[in-house]
Amino acid sequence: xxxxxxxxxxxxxxxxxxxxxxxxxxxxxxxxxxxxxxxxxxxxxxxxxxxxxxxxxxxxxxxxxxxxxxxxxxxxxxxxxxxxxxxxxxxxxxxxxxxxxxxxxxxxxxxxxxxxxxxxxxxxxxxxxxxxxxxxxxxxxxxxxxxxxxxxxxxxxxxxxxxxxxxxxxxxxxxxxxxxxxxxxxxxxxxxxxxxxxxxxxxxxxxxxxx
Numbered sequence: 001x002x003x004x005x006x007x008x009x010x011x012x013x014x015x016x017x018x019x020x021x022x023x024x025x026x027x028x029x030x031x032x033x034x035x036x037x038x039x040x041x042x043x044x045x046x047x048x049x050x051x052x053x054x055x056x057x058x059x060x061x062x063x064x065x066x067x068x069x070x071x072x073x074x075x076x077x078x079x080x081x082x083x084x085x086x087x088x089x090x091x092x093x094x095x096x097x098x099x100x101x102x103x104x105x106x107x108x109x110x111x112x113x114x115x116x117x118x119x120x121x122x123x124x125x126x127x128x129x130x131x132x133x134x135x136x137x138x139x140x141x142x143x144x145x146x147x148x149x150x151x152x153x154x155x156x157x158x159x160x161x162x163x164x165x166x167x168x169x170x171x172x173x174x175x176x177x178x179x180x181x182x183x184x185x186x187x188x189x190x191x192x193x194x195x196x197x198x199x200x201x202x203x204x205x206x207x208x209x210x211x
Contacts, residue, residue, distance in 0.1 A: 035077040
């Protein structure tokens with residue numbers, strides 16, 4: 001099963017290269033090299049901190065943990081040089097397009113007259129596997145039906161790692177992938193998420209309804 005959380009090595013390499021290209025476009029060559037070098041030096045201690053202070057996860061979650069750690073490391077370096085808001089702008093340019101590409105690769109086309117049913121099956125399967133790995137915890141609240149699928153994400157490793165690392169604001173860049181991706185999946189679906197863990201909510205309240 002394809003998963004946005006376990007992309008193949010070629011896809012991971014392509015996303016790493018895409019991140020370098022963003023830095024090269026937005027920064028001077030010397031600054032971009034310095035940011036990457038500083039992030040690389042910080043990886044060991046940061047990975048140790050995340051392993052010790054976040055919820056336990058399986059070894060299968062290591063690809064996600066590595067990607068999160070690199071994002072945090074690069075963000076910290078950018079923040080020192082450019083300040084929080086400019087650093088967040090650049091991280092948004094790295095994270096959101098990357099997330100959209102990985103999600104597009106993993107999700108099946110929602111063809112046919114009942115995209116909601118197809119989405120429900122895939123989401124429950126994919127999130128079930130992610131929950132087993134320790135990436136998410138979720139529950140299905142009341143009110144499911146033929147015209148509505150709701151999922152409450154009660155734990156998110158992306159948010160957890162960002163909070164532990166002292167950069168909770170960076171979690172919003174990961175969250176920003178959801179709306180453009182799900183809104184673009186099918187003109188027959190509407191997506192909403194009125195509450196988010198990254199904003200201090202008890203869950204990310206995903207809701208898909210038939211348009």
